[in-house]
Amino acid sequence: MSRLLANKVALITGASSGIGQATVRRFAREGATVIALARRRERLEELAREYPGVTPFACDVTDHAALEQCVRQAVTPHGRIDVLVNNAGFSYYQRHTDSTLEQWRQTMAVNLEAYYVLAQLVVPHMIRQRYGRIVNVSSTQALASEPLVGAYAASKGGINAWSRTLAVDLAEYGILVNVVAPGCIHTEMSTIHGVDETTTPDFQEWYVRRRKIPLARPGQPEEVANAILFLSGDQCTYITGHTLVVDGGLTITF
Numbered sequence: 001m002s003r004l005l006a007n008k009v010a011l012i013t014g015a016s017s018g019i020g021q022a023t024v025r026r027f028a029r030e031g032a033t034v035i036a037l038a039r040r041r042e043r044l045e046e047l048a049r050e051y052p053g054v055t056p057f058a059c060d061v062t063d064h065a066a067l068e069q070c071v072r073q074a075v076t077p078h079g080r081i082d083v084l085v086n087n088a089g090f091s092y093y094q095r096h097t098d099s100t101l102e103q104w105r106q107t108m109a110v111n112l113e114a115y116y117v118l119a120q121l122v123v124p125h126m127i128r129q130r131y132g133r134i135v136n137v138s139s140t141q142a143l144a145s146e147p148l149v150g151a152y153a154a155s156k157g158g159i160n161a162w163s164r165t166l167a168v169d170l171a172e173y174g175i176l177v178n179v180v181a182p183g184c185i186h187t188e189m190s191t192i193h194g195v196d197e198t199t200t201p202d203f204q205e206w207y208v209r210r211r212k213i214p215l216a217r218p219g220q221p222e223e224v225a226n227a228i229l230f231l232s233g234d235q236c237t238y239i240t241g242h243t244l245v246v247d248g249g250l251t252i253t254f
């Protein structure tokens with residue numbers, strides 16, 4: 001059986017855990033050569049031992065010189081880069097009145113600015129190839145609101161709006177740009193102040209028993225990776241500027 005990403009070169013950020021890690025594994029199994037970027041080098045090296053097609057690149061996404069080096073390292077041996085998955089992200093939980101401008105700026109630097117910088121770096125290669133797929137991971141926090149996550153929600157809303165414009169800008173070069181917006185996914189990010197949010201009585205009552213999430217469970221990272229895979233491959237040919245919500249129905253309910 002032919003593999004969905006055979007001969008493709010992909011760069012995936014936030015690759016050391018959760019959605020990014022699941023995406024690296026999924027892409028590698030589909031035959032892609034993957035450059036896996038995150039700060040925790042040992043996690044990336046584990047992935048590389050698991051899948052020979054994976055090359056680790058350890059850096060902080062706010063280090064733009066390192067991002068430049070990463071893209072160069074990805075393109076040089078293969079002569080191309082087909083897929084960029086911008087996925088690295090973080091959140092902090094604070095009321096607006098207690099939050100600081102520094103927290104806001106750090107959130108934008110990781111969740112939004114780094115996405116832009118990486119797109120700047122890969123797009124010239126994609127234009128040369130007349131082929132590319134960019135998948136930006138945002139969040140349902142960009143579509144509906146909760147308290148304490150203002151900067152995060154703003155950064156994710158920025159991803160959605162920017163991605164639509166980027167899709168228009170790059171369409172003539174055969175580059176498709178889409179967004180995956182996960183809802184509540186069971187990853188390290190769902191542990192807040194040391195508590196796995198998906199196991200709390202409140203979560204179980206509201207999201208599961210009362211079905212605020214109609215599918216009545218948190219999602220798994222692999223379920224988001226499948227959506228990213230679809231938007232990253234040759235089976236995606238007539239979809240661009242789209243936000244694909246992967247949330248078990250969370251945002252369709254009151």
Ligand SMILES: NC(=O)c1ccc[n+]([C@@H]2O[C@H](COP(=O)([O-])OP(=O)(O)OC[C@H]3O[C@@H](n4cnc5c(N)ncnc54)[C@H](OP(=O)(O)O)[C@@H]3O)[C@@H](O)[C@H]2O)c1
Nearest residue numbers: 014016017018019038039040060061088089139185187189
């Ligand atoms: N889990 C959810 O419920 C959920 C819902 C909606 C959206 N999302 C989004 O999905 C994406 C992945 O999150 P996740 O749930 O998989 O969380 P996660 O397990 O905490 O993964 C976050 C990834 O981002 C990397 N990262 C964070 N800051 C970084 C930095 N400054 N430089 C480089 N890498 C950095 C982390 O690696 P290192 O620490 O090794 O650098 C890690 O690999 C994020 O954009 C998140 O906003 C998640």
